[in-house]
Every structure is written in structure tokens, then in C-alpha cells.
Amino acid sequence: MDSTTAMYIAQSLNGLAYGMLLFLVASGLTLIFGMMGILNIAHASFFMLSAYFCHTFLDMTGSFLLALLVAPLIAAFFGVLCERFLLRKVHAFGHIGELLITVGISLVILEGVKFFWGTEPYLVAVPEMLNGFVPIVDLHYPVYRIFVIGLALLILVLMAAILFKTRLGMVVRAAVSDADMVNALGVNVPIVFMLVFGIGTWLAGVAGVIITPILTVFPGMADQVGLDAFVVVVTGGFGSLLGAFIVALFLGELNAFGIQFIPKLAPVLMFAFMAIVLAFKPMGLFGERE
Amino acid sequence: MNIMETKGLYHDFKGLKVLFDVNLEIKEGERHAIIGPNGAGKTTLFNVITGTYEPSKGHIFFKEREITGFKPHQLTRMGMGRSFQITSTFTRLTAFQNIRMGVLSKRGIRFNLFQLLDGMNEVTEETDQILKRINLYGERDVPASALSYGKSRSLEISMALATDPDLVMLDEPTAGMSVDETRTAVKLIRKLTEGKTMVIIEHDMDVVFSLADRITVLHLGAILASGAPDEIKDNQAVKDAYLGELEV
Amino acid sequence: MKQNLLNWIFLAAIVIIAAFIPMIFGIYYSNVIVLFSIFALYAVSYNLLLGYTGLLSFGHAMFFGGGAYATALALTHIPGFPLLLALLTGGLAAVFLALIVSPLLVRVSGTAFAMLTLAFGQLLYVICLKYREVTGGEDGVGGFPIPSLNIPGIVSIEMTDPLKYYYFALIVVLLSLFIMWFFTKTPFGQIVVSIRDNANRVDYLGFKVPHSKAIVFIVSGFFAGIAGALYAMLQDLVSTDGALTVYMSFFPIMMAFIGGIGSYFGPIYGAAILTIIDEVAAAYTEHFELVTGIIFILVVLFAPLGFAGFLNFVKIKWSARSSHQGTAEEVS
Numbered sequence: 057m058d059s060t061t062a063m064y065i066a067q068s069l070n071g072l073a074y075g076m077l078l079f080l081v082a083s084g085l086t087l088i089f090g091m092m093g094i095l096n097i098a099h100a101s102f103f104m105l106s107a108y109f110c111h112t113f114l115d116m117t118g119s120f121l122l123a124l125l126v127a128p129l130i131a132a133f134f135g136v137l138c139e140r141f142l143l144r145k146v147h148a149f150g151h152i153g154e155l156l157i158t159v160g161i162s163l164v165i166l167e168g169v170k171f172f173w174g175t176e177p178y179l180v181a182v183p184e185m186l187n188g189f190v191p192i193v194d195l196h197y198p199v200y201r202i203f204v205i206g207l208a209l210l211i212l213v214l215m216a217a218i219l220f221k222t223r224l225g226m227v228v229r230a231a232v233s234d235a236d237m238v239n240a241l242g243v244n245v246p247i248v249f250m251l252v253f254g255i256g257t258w259l260a261g262v263a264g265v266i267i268t269p270i271l272t273v274f275p276g277m278a279d280q281v282g283l284d285a286f287v288v289v290v291t292g293g294f295g296s297l298l299g300a301f302i303v304a305l306f307l308g309e310l311n312a313f314g315i316q317f318i319p320k321l322a323p324v325l326m327f328a329f330m331a332i333v334l335a336f337k338p339m340g341l342f343g344e345r346e
Numbered sequence: 347m348n349i350m351e352t353k354g355l356y357h358d359f360k361g362l363k364v365l366f367d368v369n370l371e372i373k374e375g376e377r378h379a380i381i382g383p384n385g386a387g388k389t390t391l392f393n394v395i396t397g398t399y400e401p402s403k404g405h406i407f408f409k410e411r412e413i414t415g416f417k418p419h420q421l422t423r424m425g426m427g428r429s430f431q432i433t434s435t436f437t438r439l440t441a442f443q444n445i446r447m448g449v450l451s452k453r454g455i456r457f458n459l460f461q462l463l464d465g466m467n468e469v470t471e472e473t474d475q476i477l478k479r480i481n482l483y484g485e486r487d488v489p490a491s492a493l494s495y496g497k498s499r500s501l502e503i504s505m506a507l508a509t510d511p512d513l514v515m516l517d518e519p520t521a522g523m524s525v526d527e528t529r530t531a532v533k534l535i536r537k538l539t540e541g542k543t544m545v546i547i548e549h550d551m552d553v554v555f556s557l558a559d560r561i562t563v564l565h566l567g568a569i570l571a572s573g574a575p576d577e578i579k580d581n582q583a584v585k586d587a588y589l590g591e592l593e594v
Numbered sequence: 595m596k597q598n599l600l601n602w603i604f605l606a607a608i609v610i611i612a613a614f615i616p617m618i619f620g621i622y623y624s625n626v627i628v629l630f631s632i633f634a635l636y637a638v639s640y641n642l643l644l645g646y647t648g649l650l651s652f653g654h655a656m657f658f659g660g661g662a663y664a665t666a667l668a669l670t671h672i673p674g675f676p677l678l679l680a681l682l683t684g685g686l687a688a689v690f691l692a693l694i695v696s697p698l699l700v701r702v703s704g705t706a707f708a709m710l711t712l713a714f715g716q717l718l719y720v721i722c723l724k725y726r727e728v729t730g731g732e733d734g735v736g737g738f739p740i741p742s743l744n745i746p747g748i749v750s751i752e753m754t755d756p757l758k759y760y761y762f763a764l765i766v767v768l769l770s771l772f773i774m775w776f777f778t779k780t781p782f783g784q785i786v787v788s789i790r791d792n793a794n795r796v797d798y799l800g801f802k803v804p805h806s807k808a809i810v811f812i813v814s815g816f817f818a819g820i821a822g823a824l825y826a827m828l829q830d831l832v833s834t835d836g837a838l839t840v841y842m843s844f845f846p847i848m849m850a851f852i853g854g855i856g857s858y859f860g861p862i863y864g865a866a867i868l869t870i871i872d873e874v875a876a877a878y879t880e881h882f883e884l885v886t887g888i889i890f891i892l893v894v895l896f897a898p899l900g901f902a903g904f905l906n907f908v909k910i911k912w913s914a915r916s917s918h919q920g921t922a923e924e925v926s
Contacts, residue, residue, distance in 0.1 A: 095705050097652075145895055152650050155708060156851060157894045159652075159844055163887035171881050279840055283716050290709045323720040327713050331698055334710065338702050396798070422800035434798075436791040447788055450781050451800040457809070458781040466781070509800055 062195040067312045069192075073201045073270075075308020076208035080263035081281060082288040082300040083215070084256025090295025091231055091252050094151055097158040098138070100282025101165035102257045106131035106264030107273045108169055111178045120183035128261025135257030136250050143253075144246070162278065170275050177274035204266050211262065212301075219297075228252055233295065284311075287326060291333045293340030303341065347410065349374040349513055349543045350395070355404035357387075357394050364390045366568040368404070372513070377544045379554045382564035383587065388547045389431060391564065392517050396428045397421050408513070422451070427511030431518045431547070433502045437491040441482050441501055444490055446473045448508020480504045480534060496527040500534065507538050514539055516546045520553055532556060563587070601859050612764060616757050624760045625828075630869040631767040632824045633849060637861030638774055639817035640846035645855035646778060647810050648790030650708050652843050653715030654818055656695075657688035659838035660718060661819025662826040663729060664688075669738040669827075677741040677753060681766065684823025685816045691718075692808075692815035699811065700804040703793075712840070719838040734833025753827070763824050770817050775858055777813060786810050818846075841883070848890045854902025863901040 085099045106127045113123035138161055146153040182200045189196040219225035231238045231248045239245040264277075271277060288307060292299030307326060314322030333341060350372040357365040364387045372378050380388050394401045397418040406414045408424060418428075436444050446463075449472050450456070463469070477483040480500050485493055490501060503519050519535060520528045532553055535544075548554045554561060555575055562572040565587045571578055578584055616624035636658055643649045664687030665680050695714050702710060722729040729735060743751040743762060753759050777783055785806055788796045797803050826832045836842075846861070853864025868886060875882035897904060 089705075095709065142891065142895065149894075149898060151704060153894060153898065155650060155705070156847065157891060159847065160887055160891035160894060163841070163844060164884060164891065167881050167884035167887055171884055279716075283713065286709055287713060290706060294705070319724075323717065323724070327717045330713060331710070334702060334706060335698055338706050418797045419800050419802055422798060428798055434792055434795050436788050436795065438791050439788065443784070447784065447796070447799055450784070455781045456785065456801055457806075459777060459783075459809075460780065462776070462779050463781045463784055464779065505795070505799070 063316075065192065065195055066197060067316055068309065069197060069201060069205070071309035071312030072305065073204045073308070074311060075305035076205050076212075077263045077267055078281070078284055078288055078308055079301050079304035080208055080211065081260045081285040082292070082304050083212075083297055084259040085285055086289045086292065086295055086297060086300045087228075087252055088256045089289060090233065091249065092143070092147075092154070094154040094158070095286065095289065095294075097155065097282075098161035098165060099158075099257070099260055100278040100285055101162045102131045102135050103260040103264040103281060103285075104169060104275070104278040105134060105165055106261030107268050107271075107277060108173055108178075110265040110268055111173075111180055111273045114180060124262070124265050127265050128258045131261035131264065132254045132258035136254045139250055139253040144249075166275060166278060175275055177272045179272055180268035182269040200269060204270075207262075207266060211259070215259075284326070287330050289340075291330045291340055293342035296340065296342035299340055299342030347374045348372060348407070349409060350545075351407040352395065353405045353407070355391075355394065355401050355406065357390060357399065357402045357404075364567050365394065365401070366566070368564075368567075368569055370562060370569070370572075372543060372545055373560075374543055375541075376559045377539070377546070377557050379558035379561045380545065380547050380564055381549070381551075381554060381561060382570070385566075386564040387567040388564050389517055390567075392428065392515055392547065396426060396515060422509055422511070425512040426515065427506040427509055427513070428515040429503050429506035429517055429519055431521055433498050435490040435498065435501055435505060438489060440487045440489055441493065441497075442473055442477060442486045444501055444505060445476050445482075445508055446470075448505055449473050449476070452509045476504060476508065480538070496523060496530070499523065499527075499531065503531070503535065504538070512542055514542055514544045516544065518547050518549065520548065520550055528553060605859075609764075609768065613761075616760055621756050625756060626869065626873060628760055628763045628824075628828055630865055631764055632821050632828065633845070633869070634862045634865035635767045635770055635824075636818055636821040637846045637849035637853070637865050638771060638858070639814045639821065641850045641855055641858075641861045642774065642778070642786075642810055642814040642817075644847070644850055645857075645860070646783070646790060647786050647807065649703070649807070649810075650847075651711040652708050652840070652847075653711030653713070654814075654846050655838050655840070655842035656691055656711075656715045656718045657815040657818035658822040658825070658842060658846075659722070659832070659834075660691050661685060661688045661822030662832040662837045663722060663735065663822075664819070665823040665826045666735040666738055666832040667728070669741070670735055675741060677743050677762075680741060680827065681820060681823045684826070685819040688815040688819025688822070689812050692812045696808040696811045700807040712843070715838070715840065715843050719834055719840075722834050722838055730833070732834060734831055734836065736829075736831035736833075738830065740827050740830060759828065763828065766820065766824060770820055771862075774813070774817060778858060782806070782809070848886060850900075851898075852890060852893050852900055854900025854904075856899055857902035857906075860900050860902035863905075867901060 081100065081103055085096060088096050088099070109127035109130050110123040113126055114120060117123075142157055142161065143154060146157050182198075186200045186203050188199050190199050190202060219229055227238065227243055227248060228251070231243070231245060231252070238248070267281070284307060288300055288304045292301075292303035307329075310325055310329070311322065314325050318325075348371050350370070352368050352370045355365055355368040355370075356363070368391060370391075380391065382388055390399070393399050395406055397416050397420065400415045404414070405412060408421065408426065411424075413421060413424070436447065446469060449469055453469065455469070474483065474486070477486055480503075482497060482500060482504075485497060490498060493501060499519060499521075503516060506514055506516065516535065520531050523531060528550060535546075536557065544557075546554075546557065558575055560573060561575055561578045563570040563578060563581075563584050570587060571581045571584050612627060615627060636654075639657075640651070640654050643651050643654070661684030665684040668675050668683045669680050699707060699710060723731055740753045740759075742753055743749075751758050751762070753762060778786075785796065785801055789803060789806060793803050796806075822837065825837065829836070849864035849868055850861040851864065852867055853862060854860030871885060871889065872882050875885045879885070893900060899906070
């Protein structure tokens, strides 16, 4: 195959990898939004927090697998703490109060991370096992990125299975679309809230860990990926997993090819896309709730 | 003249048909009541006529001009006023400030960035006069959210009238009121709508029969019957639909 | 109204004190005060959106930073560019940006609005970062000449002298604050507040809501741009990380909220509080933003009416009047 085709394939795969990662982050965000009606500005901060914990775990134990298992859980734990003690208290004040508190949380996490880990970026090496290249026809493509795509897909399938095939999943889906109704039906909504928040944050945490060899660990991570994730949720539709999936992949590809061909204009493309979608469908492509 | 007319009005929400071939004629100066069981589509009809929704099909005319698809603020400027079933006032503003907004609109004071509002004496006087007329002058500086239910409904109704519209659309103005409050409200409505055309949605039949010149009955989104109160009272189809609710 | 009179007297007293600060406390503190007043202006301009219109924007830095960059670029590339024009350039650049974004922004509300403003703010950040040839990227634009205030035939005041700049900035800020205050007291200001309470009713009363929102946007943006211009000339440097970050968009939110979004003067209190915290915390830690963030969370949780709300509460407790008068202080 000639180098142009190879380049296209490589970029598509890069876009796919980033898109899947974005979806991991965005799916948690959209679930939380669907359930609570607010966009958790601090969501990407937990993503970042997990990345930092991953770095620390790697430093301590040298095992990427351990970091992958533990770091997201820690991030999820902090997330649940925030939900239980901060977000719930402002629920009565309405959306603005909730949004504002998530702003505060994102700030505290950002500064906290700088405080505990410093502002220098940390490099994370691709784990030994996943190092190397895999031949795709004539192209040599990094194994790690295939791993990213694979893991994200696996989690996605697992999530879909739980959501659509189990009773718990049914309760969660109901709570996401109408929390008051579910409450009236006698379900312990606060527990469901905590669960969904925890899982959503965990998903972001997983993304935070697996992105570290690609992105490095630095305080600006949250802003960068966070904005993309917000765009995905807003454009895909609040509360819509399908919308998030489609838009995340689309943005991943847009990003990959945009940076390749029109580096200066790439970010503008994404915003233009969002602006166009919102101009016609203010609730997102698949959104139903405001 | 028919001050307002709908021709072949249909409306659906995502496939659910709510209004079905509604042909309504409101004569200038009349007091017209729209009644019907819950879910008949009365408020939707109001929403479509007053511009909240654009009808799926059909035409609406106001003062013999086609207004289909016009937005609420356009219709208000043309002389329509509307009150809401669920009180929709400016909760953090006082009764005075609420009414004043209507007065400002009536006077065309909209994009004025150059005068101190509190210094505009004519506006203040006119607002105070309205407050006195609706018996809310004592609550002049009370925030709308702190008013008693009856008073807040009065405020709601007078917001609809504040722009001095020719056609007043009142959506269940006496909803939730006690018998006494209702009586007071009816008196107020009659006083305030003198010389104007009024369309009112109501469930309270006493109110309907004491106010209305003509009644239209809406059922399952379509007009079941329309005519003078006596005709409606004796109409068999109406009685069946309402199961004798029209015992006055 | 009496409450407002008291506030103005208080402000006047502060102003008079402020006039003497450089003499008493020296240049360092006068610079702190200039910074405080710039941020107070920025926060008040933001509150026109949040407290008055009920619009939660996450992208106000676009006006502040946009204005700062415009001023810096004008002073860099146009020799002999006059001071007042440079100031105005900042404001007008912000107006230009507001005109571009408002057609879309006025049609959405709530979360979509917040997200769009976040996106626009970030967009400007990225554009300024990428177009290095124009904006200097991360390094920004700096070292441009600060023109003197020239009133032909009368006086020429050197603005590179911190003392003179102090008075200049203070006067500009005071004037701007007054204009914005007046704005809130006009009939249009009342429409804006009504939109916050019940935009649907405003529509039904015959007012064009999207147009009104656009105007508030423009006014709010203009003064944020002026604040940015003052900032640019104070620092003699404008960079993306200094003026266009998400934090710069969160900053006025925090100032407004901590000070109290329900009052015109609230954001000014907020700016003062955060400036004091900054000065105090700087002695102990580099991470005063952490302290700020924590305080912000605490305020949202326990004192959502902010410092102004607290003052109001104290006033009610002290006076023997009925609590109805309490609402006169509120934004209305």
C-alpha cells in the first residue's frame, strides 16, 4: 500500500482511538446530565485526577495494570464524595447553583493537583506488554492504540449489557430519564444517584489512565479533553448515549484529520460543528430534555 | 367583524393529535367561553392562537389579518393579551413593578437606555392607577411571590390586560379560588374587560354562565358544539360528553 | 432607594480614601488597588449577565481577553495611537465579538448557553494560541508603548508613571461603574431583570426577548473589554494564559457570587474580598486559587446570597422595620 493510504488508515485509527476515549468520558457525563439535569463541569477534572493517581501508582508499583484498576476507583470515590456532600446540598438552589459548585470543584481539583504534584508534566511509558507495532497490511500501527480502542469497546459493550439487560440497568435508565417518577415508585433514588455518579466518574477515570501514555500527565489535561467531552454531550444530546457515541467518534476523526490537514483551523471546525447543530437543534442531535 | 378566527386548525405533538379541525369564530366585543373536559386541548388552543406554538396545519386570523406563526410579542403589539393557568408573573419583582412592565410595553417604552425609570412619573401614576383598580394598591411593594393566591391571580389577570389589548384571552383565571374569591374575580374581570373582546377557558360553570355571551365546547381536540349558553345547556352531545356537569 | 444612597456614600468615602492611598501606602499597594478596580469592573460587567439577566456565561474572558489583545495589538502596531482610543479599542473589540456570538447565544438558554459560552471562550483562546504571527502565541504581546493622556493645548500626563496610571484607571473604572449602574435603572434595565424572572412573560408583554438579550450582551461585553484594555496597559503584556483561560472566565463568576449577585455592588465586594485573600494568601502559599476555589464552594453551599446578602441580613436584623423593605436592596 502506498504511504498516502497508510497515512489515512493510521489517522482513522488515531481518530477512532481518541473518539473512543472521548466517548468514555462523555458517556459518564451524559448519564449524569440525564439524571441530574446539570452538566458536571468538574467531570473532566476527575479524569485528570485519575491520570495523576495512575502516575503515582506507576511510580510506586511499576504496574500499569494495577494503576488501571485502582486509579479510576479512587477518582470515582472522590466523585461520589462530591456528589454526596456537595452537589446534593445545592440541589434545592436549582441548576445555576449546581453548575456553580461544579465550577468550584473543578477549580479546587485543578489547583489541588498543582499543589500536590506540581505543574511539570509527567511522562508515562507505554506498558511493556502493549509496546510495539502491529502490522495492518503494510502499515505498522502502535499496539497500544489498538488496545485503547479494544478496551473502550469492551467497556462500552459491558455498559450496554448492564444498562439494557439487567434490572439495575433498567432502574438506572428510568432514573436518568425521570428521577422524580422513579422516586415516586419507591426506588431509593439517592443511592441510584450515587451509583450513576460513581460509575460515570469511573469511566472518566479509566479514560484518564489509558490516555496517559499518549497525552502525558499535566494540569491542562482537564481543560483540553473536558471541552471536547462537553461538546460531545451538548451536540450529541443531553442524556443520549447513542448521540454521545456518534458525535465522539465523529469528533475523534475530525480532530485527527483536522490536525493533519488544517492544523490552524482544526479547533474552529469543532466549534463550528457544535454551533451549527445547536442552531438547528438546541437540545442536541438526539437530545430530548433541556 | 370577527376579531379572531381559526380555520381548519390542527396541532399535534410528536404524532399525538391534540387539535382537530378547529374552526372558531370570535365576534368583536363578545364574551366567549371555551369549556370542555380535561385534556380536551383548550390550553393548547390558546397556546397556538397566542403564538407559543405554530399550528401543524391551518390558519389563524386576528383583526382580519393572517397571524399564523406569529410570535407572542408580535401578537401582543397587535392587541392581544393572555393570562396563564399557572400564574406567570415576575416573582422577584413587586406588584408595582409587575404592572409597570405592562405599562411600559403599552407606551412603547422598550429600548430606552437613557432615562431613569423611577423618575418617569407618568408611568408611575398610570401603574398606581391600575393597582388601585384591581385592589392591589395595598400590596404595591410586595414581591409577587409573597402575594396570597387570590391576589396573585388578580395580578396575573391584570398583566394580561396591562397592555390594553382589544382581545383578552384568560386561561382558567379562577383556578383554585374559593367561592368568595371567585365572585370577586368575576366582578373584576367583567369590569376590566368592558369594551373589549374576551375569550375565557373555564371549568367553573357558574363563572361561565354569568360571564359568557357564547360558549364553545371542546372535546378530544375538536369542537363539539358552539352557540348561546341556553343552546349549549340543552345540547345532548354536550351533556353526554360532560356527563351532566352542566347542571347549573 | 435609601439603601442605594447609603451605598453611594460608602463608595464616595472609599473613593476619597483611595485618592490618598498611593501617598500613604506606596506604589505596590496602589497597583493592587488598580488591579482590584479592574477586576471589580470585570465582575460588575459579568453580573449584568448573571445577576440581572439570569444568564450563566462561562466565556466572559473572551471579552476581557479580546479587549486586552485588541488594545495591545493596536498599541504595538500603530505608532502614536492615543490613550483614550486604545481604551476604546478594547471595548469595541469586545462589542465586535459580542455581535458575532449573540445571534446564536440569544436563542439558547440554561446549560446549552453555558456550554456555548465556554466553547466560544475556548475558541478564542485556541485561536490566539495558534496564530502566533499575530498574537505571539503563548508569549503574547508585550512591551508596547503606553501612550500619555494628551489633551491638546492643556496637559500631557505620562501614563508610564504608576501614580498617574492609578488615577487614570480609577477614574475610568468609576465612570464605567456609574454608566452600568445607570443602565440598570433605565426602563431597559427593568426589562432585563424581568427576563431573568420570567422570559416567557416578557415575550407575552410585547418585548423582543432575543434582541434585549443581545443588547445586554453588548453592554456587558463592552465594559469587560474596557477592563481588559486597562489590564493590558497596566501589565504592558497580554498573553493567552493571562487573559483568556477558562479560569479567567470563572474568576468573575466567583467574584460576583462571593460578593453577592443579587446586588449591583455585590461583585465589587467580591473583587475586594478576593483581592484581600490573594494578598494575604500570597504570604503563605503560591496556590491562592486553591483557597479561592474552596471559599467559592463554601459560599455556594452556605451563603449563596454572598457578602451583599450577608450585609442585607445584618441590616434587617438591626433595623426595626418590617422585612418587606429588605427586597428594596435586591436587584430590581
